[in-house]
Amino acid sequence: MENKGLNKVGLIFENIDPKEVLTKAFKMTRDEIIQQVLDSGLKGRGGAGFPTGMKWKFTAAEKDPEKYIVCNADEGEPGTFKDREILDRVAYKVYGGMAIAGHTIGAKEGYVYLRGEYKFLLPKLMKELDDFHKMIDEIGYDFRIHYRMGSGAYICGEESALFESIEGFRGEPRNKPPYPTTSGVFCKPTSINNVETLVTVMMIIRDGAESYVRLGTKDSRGSKVFSISGDTPTPGIFELELGMTVQEFVKEFGDGDTKAVQVGGASGFCVPRKKFENTIIGFEGVPTGGSMKLFNSSRSMYNVLHNYLDFFTEESCGQCTPCRVGCQQLLKGVEKVKKGEVKSTYLNELVKLADTMKIASKCGLGQSVGNAFRTIVENFREEIIY
């Protein structure tokens, strides 16, 4: 295939007239909006990739008169920093997306849950929120948004932990089902969406689904904002059309010596050089909430794995045993292997443990520790052992 370079897109950060888009949206029926979002193929940009149109459809179908739209701005996945940039530059589009969601699902109130690490942005965001409230009042639409701050817990990005936190409790994930669409924040039907997802909806409503599906592939429609860091001459935030291979990505962002790319942060997958060519970044290959970390040959993948395990051990909420104890054992385990205290075949036992955690853990944190663990251990076994 001819490599024509990556397609840089400017949808998310483009300045638009929010009043025009919202006026258009409020004239559309629920079903029309849901159909547009379904047709666009948009999948959640927070990492899990659930189709946004479906989520809204389920929430809209609930009979409860009290419903909520929650914007997930907890952005704690290592290597992700695009939501901060989106809020910093185009918060009004996030608020607009929330109002469209509110209109669609039947919610009059929304919450933005912003991580504590981004508190320095709050005064500016609140001012912009005041302006936004004035604008929708002018349109004559009844909708209000509130801010809630996180306090340094990664797990609060998990949707049900986030609800617990808004309600004033420890951020411990709930059992599912019930899903948020039936019982979310304050146990009311809730649609929770990532910052970028909400902005994307604004653009889909403005341009129409037909225009959006021109970008991307069948399984990964549209474009995505990537947070790029590590060993790259050009770290930063880039909106790219979906569907590229890791090879194409590395060609553009690598430093010429890239040996691995961690796609999707600590809970994502490690792609080694030999798999660059055949791995697509997206739902048909390796999905990502936007985090892309490049490592060159000077880096020890043991250090990378150790760092991730240390992260999970600290951030596990400790509620369920497979994750609480599993994280600790994986961390201790790789340390023992490195020190030569146990045979290298012990790594196979640890991979089994990570697999068990995937099945037995209560939430996405424990379930995804094995992603990085397995892919790093399988591809860089010697680096873990010696």
Added chain:
Amino acid sequence: MYEVEDLVKNLSLKYGRSRRSLMPILQGIVEKHNYLTDEVMVEVAKALDISAAEVYGTASFYTFLDTQVRGKYVIRVCKTITCSMKGKGEIMQTIEEMLKIRPGETTPDRMFSLLETNCIGWCHKAPAMLINEMPYTELTSEKVVEILKSYMKTK
């Protein structure tokens, strides 16, 4: 010591007295006084009519709701992989030498606490740290010294 009762009263007037006001109230206290004392947690429990164990249980879950003594300026240096690769160790060493404290400790004058933290979302400008809520990025030893000096002047 600060006027616990007044502070809690003002915050619960601002945010309400229901359970869902707990986080904003605790965050408001930490913003003013850097950490949560036992005394203040008991006062919050009274104001919201819940048990003090509930307040402590919630607070202790969140890293930023410190229940240990913290200085006026809490320094949190990011230790996640990119910052770690790009010189976090040197930054920590510079701060430790300058303030003569180890990670987890507070200076005797209660001006600074030094902590390590997980990803704060500045990987593209690593290494990075927060001082209270302000982020500082693309740090070098020289830059850190200047930053800390500027905080010392505000005594």
